[in-house]
Amino acid sequence: YKSKLYGKEFITIDPKYTTQRCHQCGTIMGHNGYRKLKLADREWVCPMCQTHHIRDWNAAINIIEKAQGIWSNPIIKKKKVA
Ligand SMILES: [Zn+2]
Numbered sequence: 001y002k003s004k005l006y007g008k009e010f011i012t013i014d015p016k017y018t019t020q021r022c023h024q025c026g027t028i029m030g031h032n033g034y035r036k037l038k039l040a041d042r043e044w045v046c047p048m049c050q051t052h053h054i055r056d057w058n059a060a061i062n063i064i065e066k067a068q069g070i071w072s073n074p075i076i077k078k079k080k081v082a
Helices: 055-067
Strands: 043-045 052-054
Antiparallel strands (some): 043 052
16 A cells, blocks of 8 residues: 555565575575575675675665566676687
């Protein structure tokens, strides 16, 4: 009823990986040998792109992106063909 009150759209998402995913590069912690984040990890640095994250802020961005359907797979380094 709150979203209706403010003329907004209410969307639910599957929360899977919203905490563990780096919103910058798509790396998911707990995968590919990266240690899974614990609840006590309030801030962390992505081992792939070195982005510093505040846990809840990163998760919030992931939730928005998931709702918008713009999650992309982790960036895989490809060899450039000259
Ligand atoms: Zn990253």
